[in-house]
Amino acid sequence: MNATVSFTLNGKPVTVASPRDRMLVWVLRDELGLTGTKVGCEAGLCGACTVLVDFEAVLSCSTPLGDVAGKSVLTIEGLAHDGKLNPVQEAFQEHHAFQCGYCTSGMIMAAWAFLKKKPKATRTEIVEAMEGNICRCGAHVRILDAVESAGKAMGGVR
Numbered sequence: 001m002n003a004t005v006s007f008t009l010n011g012k013p014v015t016v017a018s019p020r021d022r023m024l025v026w027v028l029r030d031e032l033g034l035t036g037t038k039v040g041c042e043a044g045l046c047g048a049c050t051v052l053v054d055f056e057a058v059l060s061c062s063t064p065l066g067d068v069a070g071k072s073v074l075t076i077e078g079l080a081h082d083g084k085l086n087p088v089q090e091a092f093q094e095h096h097a098f099q100c101g102y103c104t105s106g107m108i109m110a111a112w113a114f115l116k117k118k119p120k121a122t123r124t125e126i127v128e129a130m131e132g133n134i135c136r137c138g139a140h141v142r143i144l145d146a147v148e149s150a151g152k153a154m155g156g157v158r
Contacts, residue, residue, distance in 0.1 A: 001019065002017045002018055002019060003017070003018070003019065003020045003066070004016070004017050005017075005018065005020065005065050005066060005068070005069045006069065006070065007068045007069060007070060007072070007073055008071070008072040008073065009032065009034075009073050009075070009078070010073070010074060010075060010077060010078025011012045011078060014032065016031055016032070016065065018031060018065055019065070020064060020065055020066030021064045021065070021066065022064065022065050022066070022067070023060065023062065023063065023064060024051070024058075024059055024060040024061075024065055024067075024068060024073070025037055025039055025049045025060035025061045025063075026039075027065050028051070028060060028073075028075060032078050034075050034117055035073050036075055036076035036077045036105045037049055037050075037060055037076065037106075038102055038103070038105060038106060039061060039103060040061070040102070040103070040106075040134075041061070042061045043061070043062075044059045044061060044062040046103070046106075046133070046134045047103065047106045047107070047110060047132045047133030047134060048057065048102060048103050048105075048106040048133075048134075049061040049106060050073050050075075050105075050106035050107075050109040050110045050118070050132075050133065051073055051074060051109055052072075052073070052074040052075075052109055052112070052113055053067075053068055053071050053072070053073055054071050054072050054074070055074070055116065056085075056091065056113060056114060057109060057110045057113040057114070059132075061158035066128035069075070070143075075105075075109075076105035076108060076109060079108065079109070079112065080096050085155050086108075086112060087150045087153040088108050088112045088115065088146070088147070088150040088151070088154075089108055090153070091146040091147070091149040091150035091153065091158050092104060092108055092143075092146045092150075094146070094149065095142045095143075095145045095149060096139075096142055097139055097142040097143045097145065097146035098135075098139055098143075099122075099135075099138070099139045100136075100137050102136075103133060103134065103135045103136070103137075106128070106133050107133045107135070107143055110129070110130060110132065110133050111129075111130065111146075111147045111150060112150075113127040114126075114130075114147075115147065115150055115151050115154050118151075118156075119125075119151045119152075119154040119155050120151065120155075121148075121151055123144065123148060126144055126147045126148055126151070127144060129147075130144070130147065
């Protein structure tokens, strides 16, 4: 049965009529047309579907729509401002921290949430923070380089 759920999406209020237990990833992709959030394993293991809910990284494949009622959701589509990439997006581009690109939006969202809390993270802390996001192409070293570089750009000069 559909319920009306309101939340803020990428800075704008939205209201969706959908079952409260429908996973957020499907609401974002199918009902709101935001396909930057990818569907990977659908079991909460790969991180491809990572979005931010109240600025915390969450797996949208295991987050029911009802859980975001009244909250703020940020997707990859909302990360850039006024056509300017976020420092994490810029670092991923500069370091070629992607190959097929499927995991990239989830990686960027997870990295951004982590670096907002800890921009001066060590390489070891970055590795630990990014463990929930899997890249099957083998771009891990470039991803770690990008996250480290973005931390410096966000004020975390070591």
